[in-house]
Amino acid sequence: METNTPFIKATDVFYTHWNQDEPTLKGVSLEISPNTINVLVGPGGSGKSTLCSLFNGEIPHLLGGKFEGTVLVDGKDTHIEPVKNLSQQVGHMLQDPETMFATLYVEDEIAFGPENLLLETDEIIQRTEKLLEDIQLTPFRQNLVWNLSGGQIQKLGLAVILAMKPAMIVLDEPTANLDPHATRAVHELVLKLRDEGMTILLVTRELDDFILTAADQLIVLDDGKIMASGPVQSVLAEYGQDMLERLGIWLPETVEIGLKLRDSLKLNLPAIPISMTETLQVLADQNLLRGRITNCEPESSVAEITKKYPLISGRNLEFSYNNGFKALNDVSFDIFPGEMLAIVGRNGAGKSTLAKLMVGLQKPQQGKLTLFDHPASFWKVEALAEHIALVFQNPEHQFLTDTAYDEIAYSLMARGIVDPDEVRTQVEDWMQRLELSDFTKIHPFALSAGKKRRLGVATMLVCHPQVLLVDEPTYGQDKEMTQTLMQLMEQIRAQGVTVVMITHDMRLVQEFASRVLVMAEGKILYEGDPAQLFASEELLHAANLRPTLLQELLKEYQDRGGQVDCLIRNTDQFLEALTYTLNLEETNGG
């Protein structure tokens, strides 16, 4: 690597946004070699997106602000080189590619950049055709750009950048809200591009085994500084524990297990395992693939849950949107008191529509929906809101007042609590519980992403709903924030509130769900015990879901002579159970 001249060389970069006092980047030095995949991770607010703007001339030429240090792109100083040259060399795909689109139709969008470059028509048509082919959007070339699925939008965003024929692409969280299959498709495309000679900087929140195996360099950003950068193995070995615990970065479960084997069990590992095969190899080498794991949660409490009388119950529900899209097709389900139900399925499976029906924003066109002992037609959205609350994906949409304090007070007053003392006590209590006490006077829009989310949850919880619906708990959140949110859900569930989460994150399902509802193409494929969902490859395949790495590992564990008799929800439980089993064997044997 050292012999290569780096494509990107950043030295001591400090950058302050024009509307901020504190620098966002605080002394970043970084090298990126040509024709490599570089993965950048870091907690929310660590400066990842800002870093992405350093290479195509946005900083310093378009975004203003205060920029110190140097960035060399292919040897040229970004202080001097104009944007028009830099932006053709480095393509920057924004977090929300929809905001990049300038035209109405898919094929026009790809042609837009080359048209501005005054290329020959034939050349533009050729590029467009090839890219449409590469991103598998040829059948959708005449589609309006806003009529695409989330995965297609990301791919079109990529094509838009590639149409300029850059030498390097910067992808800012291209998979942030994609289901596992769409995520894998984007990652595969990235791998193919590298093999064709492209240099890639990929920012992500979810490091999966696939992209980690493919990456040439792993960069960890923490509070505007590069905490670590280098080959994946060495960064993981040295900083893995810190990334996991202090920075709250999602690492693949295989890596988590590797780190824990090394640190808790004090095993001497030659390398941190990333892929499934590597992890199995490590377990086999350490002679850990044996024994019968029994000391965990007993499987299934589903029978217990479903004995009760359901709060919400739908029978043969149908729903189509105005454009003719059938979102729900013969859907029947129940929600029981006190459960933690996960509704899973890929993007567009009908999960959000089902949620809208439950809170009364839409009414079923056919079938019978009973909400809290009354038919759906009985309820007005406002009245229903006292029984069931929905935490939106984007909390900004539900803010109504000018301070965080007023936001919670509004909810109380909407419930008819008018006594000022009572309101103050309750608001202060919730502020404290959600660690928002220091931000009472702050405008909700000015809070950080994690705090916005917590405030959103607080405005819902003060109403003491019987059911709390959370739409994508992981959306825009890193691991730490998601964990905090989920712990809160657990707490309120312990107080008797029913929690329903809509997600395509199977790790959340594995860790928290007591029951699961699987949706695909508007239908319910399965309703029941999560363990059985994980056990059924057919079902997972039909719903276009991926099992978690841990579940795959457990399956392999059993195939290779071990036995698992209970429910294991996370890597901690796995390791605990494993050590317990092994200790037991030792005591018995010795």
Add this chain to the structure above:
Amino acid sequence: MADNQEQQGLVYTNRNSLMNRLYPLVKLAWVFVIAIGLFIYKSPISGAVMFVSVLLLAMLAGKIPFRQILGSSKIILMLGILLMVFHFFADPGEPLLKLGPLTITDNGLYQGPIFFFRLSVVVLASFVLIWTTDTRDLMVSLTKVGVPYRGAFAVFLALRFLPLIQREVDAVRAAHSIRGKSTSSGLGHRFKLWQRYIFTILINGLRKAETTATSLECRAFGLYPTRTYVKDIHFNPWDLVLIVVTVVLSTGLIIIEKVI
């Protein structure tokens, strides 16, 4: 595929019609010719003739289904009728009929329909332009007569943003209704809610617009004074027939008014 679904409302659809194939600028000029005529006519009959001819043109040369025409122009037609009735009473002239404190005048009865047709025909003609013209083509044809493409694109981008804003409005409305009903339902409270709507949508819109502007720049927008158009459109002199016929019809009507 959405082919079997009938397209409704005020949207462009390629029906492969005569009007679809017409050069966009010609259609734009045609709307102006019609508008000028309507402000000169002194008789409601001339307006009626134009109304019928635009309607026929939309249906025959534009292949626009009657239902869609009716659906989109309902509100405008109703407004036109209101305007007409208003003129019945408001215009000075010989009183013909007394309804309480109101009187209908002969002049009002004559002026009312003129105003009805002025409004409805101009709007209908612009609808025909919208139904049969791809915005992109209109933009390209504008740049060909010297409008700087940055300017022409601004209009185009505004259109591009409309559905995004619509989605945002829907999301905010849904989120607000879920917050439960407030104790005060007075006007002041309503006003505050609306303020909040606009605030949220404006903030998010501005954030989006800012990133879009940066991203356009990075895609070399505005780099050169001109740009290539893959889907170029070509002017066919025969397209002018529409203008010629309309001018002849309109002048004819004006002359007839004078003669009679």
